[in-house]
Amino acid sequence: MDLIELGKAAKSAAFHLATASTAQKNRALAIIADELEAHQEIILAANAKDIELGRASGMTDALLDRLLLNETRLIGIANDVRNVIQLNDPVGSEIDSRVLENGMSLARRRVPLGVVGVIYEARPNVTIDIAALCLKTGNASILRGGKETFFSNMALVEVIQNALAKAELPAASVQYIEKPDRELVSQLLKLDQYVDMIIPRGGAGLHKMCKENSTIPVIIGGFGISHIFVDESADLTKSLAVIDNAKMQRPSACNALDTLLVHQAVAAQLLPQLAERLSDKLTFVATPEAYRLLEGVAMRREAQAGDFDTEWLSYTLGVKVVASLDEAIEHMREHNASHSDAILTRDLFNAERFINSVDSAAVYVNASTRFTDGAQFGLGAEVAVSTQKLHARGPMGLEELTSYKWVGKADYLIRS
Amino acid sequence: MDLIELGKAAKSAAFHLATASTAQKNRALAIIADELEAHQEIILAANAKDIELGRASGMTDALLDRLLLNETRLIGIANDVRNVIQLNDPVGSEIDSRVLENGMSLARRRVPLGVVGVIYEARPNVTIDIAALCLKTGNASILRGGKETFFSNMALVEVIQNALAKAELPAASVQYIEKPDRELVSQLLKLDQYVDMIIPRGGAGLHKMCKENSTIPVIIGGFGISHIFVDESADLTKSLAVIDNAKMQRPSACNALDTLLVHQAVAAQLLPQLAERLSDKLTFVATPEAYRLLEGVAMRREAQAGDFDTEWLSYTLGVKVVASLDEAIEHMREHNASHSDAILTRDLFNAERFINSVDSAAVYVNASTRFTDGAQFGLGAEVAVSTQKLHARGPMGLEELTSYKWVGKADYLIRS
Numbered sequence: 162m163d164l165i166e167l168g169k170a171a172k173s174a175a176f177h178l179a180t181a182s183t184a185q186k187n188r189a190l191a192i193i194a195d196e197l198e199a200h201q202e203i204i205l206a207a208n209a210k211d212i213e214l215g216r217a218s219g220m221t222d223a224l225l226d227r228l229l230l231n232e233t234r235l236i237g238i239a240n241d242v243r244n245v246i247q248l249n250d251p252v253g254s255e256i257d258s259r260v261l262e263n264g265m266s267l268a269r270r271r272v273p274l275g276v277v278g279v280i281y282e283a284r285p286n287v288t289i290d291i292a293a294l295c296l297k298t299g300n301a302s303i304l305r306g307g308k309e310t311f312f313s314n315m316a317l318v319e320v321i322q323n324a325l326a327k328a329e330l331p332a333a334s335v336q337y338i339e340k341p342d343r344e345l346v347s348q349l350l351k352l353d354q355y356v357d358m359i360i361p362r363g364g365a366g367l368h369k370m371c372k373e374n375s376t377i378p379v380i381i382g383g384f385g386i387s388h389i390f391v392d393e394s395a396d397l398t399k400s401l402a403v404i405d406n407a408k409m410q411r412p413s414a415c416n417a418l419d420t421l422l423v424h425q426a427v428a429a430q431l432l433p434q435l436a437e438r439l440s441d442k443l444t445f446v447a448t449p450e451a452y453r454l455l456e457g458v459a460m461r462r463e464a465q466a467g468d469f470d471t472e473w474l475s476y477t478l479g480v481k482v483v484a485s486l487d488e489a490i491e492h493m494r495e496h497n498a499s500h501s502d503a504i505l506t507r508d509l510f511n512a513e514r515f516i517n518s519v520d521s522a523a524v525y526v527n528a529s530t531r532f533t534d535g536a537q538f539g540l541g542a543e544v545a546v547s548t549q550k551l552h553a554r555g556p557m558g559l560e561e562l563t564s565y566k567w568v569g570k571a572d573y574l575i576r577s
Numbered sequence: 578m579d580l581i582e583l584g585k586a587a588k589s590a591a592f593h594l595a596t597a598s599t600a601q602k603n604r605a606l607a608i609i610a611d612e613l614e615a616h617q618e619i620i621l622a623a624n625a626k627d628i629e630l631g632r633a634s635g636m637t638d639a640l641l642d643r644l645l646l647n648e649t650r651l652i653g654i655a656n657d658v659r660n661v662i663q664l665n666d667p668v669g670s671e672i673d674s675r676v677l678e679n680g681m682s683l684a685r686r687r688v689p690l691g692v693v694g695v696i697y698e699a700r701p702n703v704t705i706d707i708a709a710l711c712l713k714t715g716n717a718s719i720l721r722g723g724k725e726t727f728f729s730n731m732a733l734v735e736v737i738q739n740a741l742a743k744a745e746l747p748a749a750s751v752q753y754i755e756k757p758d759r760e761l762v763s764q765l766l767k768l769d770q771y772v773d774m775i776i777p778r779g780g781a782g783l784h785k786m787c788k789e790n791s792t793i794p795v796i797i798g799g800f801g802i803s804h805i806f807v808d809e810s811a812d813l814t815k816s817l818a819v820i821d822n823a824k825m826q827r828p829s830a831c832n833a834l835d836t837l838l839v840h841q842a843v844a845a846q847l848l849p850q851l852a853e854r855l856s857d858k859l860t861f862v863a864t865p866e867a868y869r870l871l872e873g874v875a876m877r878r879e880a881q882a883g884d885f886d887t888e889w890l891s892y893t894l895g896v897k898v899v900a901s902l903d904e905a906i907e908h909m910r911e912h913n914a915s916h917s918d919a920i921l922t923r924d925l926f927n928a929e930r931f932i933n934s935v936d937s938a939a940v941y942v943n944a945s946t947r948f949t950d951g952a953q954f955g956l957g958a959e960v961a962v963s964t965q966k967l968h969a970r971g972p973m974g975l976e977e978l979t980s981y982k983w984v985g986k987a988d989y990l991i992r993s
Binding site for chain 1: 683773789792794815940941990992
């Protein structure tokens with residue numbers, strides 16, 4: 162497999178997609194959804210091979226479940242594609258339109274990025290998801306899934322490419338890097354002549370590898386330590402519900418609470434109540450003062466170096482008592498607050514100070530950190546959650562898969 | 578000089594700047610402008626050293642002129658800083674504000690990027706220009722100028738840092754990498770823990786080096802082959818004026834015309850007129866058909882491989898006769914149309930097809946390519962001209978030195 166040829170084909174497909182109508186792109190999506198259901202047998206058989214190999218290689222039940230496709234899940238995936246049809250196509254809309262003094266009509270027109278490279282781990286639904294979102298926005302995509310999903314992905318990509326042909330769009334609009342050779346990922350990351358953006362969907366290691374090796378812009382994200390600061394003016398009863406939700410609703414999520422910071426004026430009141438509410442399920446990792454206030458909790462230990470830099474992704478919570486909002490902000494700056502953080506307060510001034518001082522993609526006042534999510538934000542789709550600052554930050558929807566070009570129209574205008 | 582310490586200091590300064598008021602930032606800018614004028618003698622003496630060294634090392638007159646500061650130029654630079662005070666501060670404004678079904682008020686709030694690294698070549702005014710634009714938008718900056726401007730830049734940075742102290746802002750808001758060691762540039766490009774964006778201001782080689790070595794997002798831009806396509810429906814008399822302007826007004830600019838594509842139906846009429854108008858100054862590099870139509874021109878030669886991939890930056894023009902709009906688009910896709918391109922036409926359909934099919938940062942209908950410029954577009958300032966597609970494309974103003982964060986406010990809201 163020659164990645165240069167693959168890149169050229171993607172770029173050529175991207176030129177075609179850039180001027181395809183929304184109707185044509187939607188038609189392709191509808192065909193993909195139908196064909197996924199029509200080829201259920203082939204897809205599930207391919208998936209069964211992956212499952213068998215995964216089980217033989219000692220994959221955990223949790224990972225096997227992520228990998229598994231069945232009839233219900235496949236119909237769900239097809240319906241997700243149908244939902245993408247309903248979304249607004251951002252391509253072609255104009256922003257910041259104006260007429261300059263010299264008479265030129267000038268606007269920024271939304272256009273596809275071009276070619277998007279996506280590197281992801283063992284979830285076959287990502288293959289369909291990202292292909293559909295790229296197609297909707299007129300982008301060609303080059304996909305590289307985990308080797309654990311090889312047979313599933315091969316079957317899914319074949320369905321997509323056949324559907325594209327039926328919709329009279331280039332099959333190279335969605336391509337897959339088949340060979341397991343890791344060297345090919347390095348090659349993809351250097352294909353800046355043809356690829357406009359790299360989206361890694363996976364753990365911190367994958368993101369780091371992409372950042373360090375890519376000559377193409379990479380969307381970094383998906384992790385960061387999430388904090389809630391309970392200010393002295395907070396309603397403590399309501400605060401307990403928010404902390405509970407942020408920590409317990411889905412501890413494995415990247416926006417789940419990692420560290421609770423409590424103002425010293427309310428710590429003696431809040432922490433014992435929190436212990437009562439959650440100590441049957443939760444392990445507390447606490448600074449000495451907080452540790453004392455969590456007396457009687459079965460699962461507690463004193464925090465050690467590195468604990469407040471740990472994204473728990475489990476039923477563990479860091480707890481620290483702080484003397485002030487400033488100390489809370491200082492702590493957050495030192496401990497990688499970059500994803501989702503919240504203040505619970507009644508104080509308007511403190512709320513604004515927190516919002517502006519905390520360097521995170523999403524900052525909340527009196528709300529759970531769990532809201533950082535494309536669907537929750539009403540974006541209709543979520544391509545990734547960015548924690549970098551260029552191009553897009555936080556949940557990325559369809560618009561973030563577009564760029565813009567400046568369009569100037571005039572009557573044979575020259576620059577004086 | 579330890580770049581880690583420099584990065585840490587910049588990040589700390591950036592936290593401070595992020596919550597500085599517009600009034601305070603403007604005050605610092607006003608002091609910088611005044612101090613530049615007050616320290617004229619020191620700055621010009623430092624610049625004289627650079628000029629002397631440059632002359633001794635055989636620098637061309639053109640480069641020496643770029644490097645030169647005198648009283649008038651210094652006052653001009655100070656006044657440019659005063660102009661930045663007048664610009665609107667984008668930080669803190671909210672976009673896409675909405676209330677979600679669950680009652681959360683959600684908006685994207687503009688925030689500074691954080692720390693911006695700028696690597697540039699021999700023009701001392703860039704030091705002040707970029708420092709002022711970063712300061713206005715609440716960003717800390719780390720500057721690295723060419724070694725030819727060493728003494729000038731040292732003097733300018735000292736003036737800036739003293740002015741920052743007077744305005745009660747951290748001196749580390751603007752830092753300069755003094756040592757000429759090229760290894761330090763490589764270090765800067767890997768400082769992703771502290772630096773949020775790299776802006777190279779210089780030639781293609783500098784951009785390539787940054788793209789290949791940086792783990793920080795880089796704004797690539799400033800070059801690309803500029804084309805004008807004269808459609809068969811174009812007004813030929815008016816077209817001549819636009820071509821003249823695009824090519825001749827400032828041939829050394831990155832938005833100056835490189836290649837003229839002429840529809841075969843009007844080539845026999847247009848090209849002899851163009852030759853008459855410009856052949857005393859211009860060298861034509863033409864495909865065989867165009868070459869024939871330029872009969873009698875003193876400076877003409879047949880185009881060879883690579884000519885249409887050359888950014889001339891001089892009084893040379895590539896000319897090609899094409900059979901159709903499609904052939905023009907095809908040519909432009911093959912020959913790096915990515916910066917500024919124009920169609921001259923009366924045909925509405927062709928105009929739209931050209932706009933949507935050409936993959937350039939700025940596309941014009943019936944206008945000169947020379948308009949791609951921050952001042953021409955009314956942006957008030959120009960940080961760089963991007964030809965990549967992420968974050969910003971085309972001329973970048975103050976807004977493009979910002980990111981956003983999501984701000985959600987609610988009444989102790991939990992995710993269900």
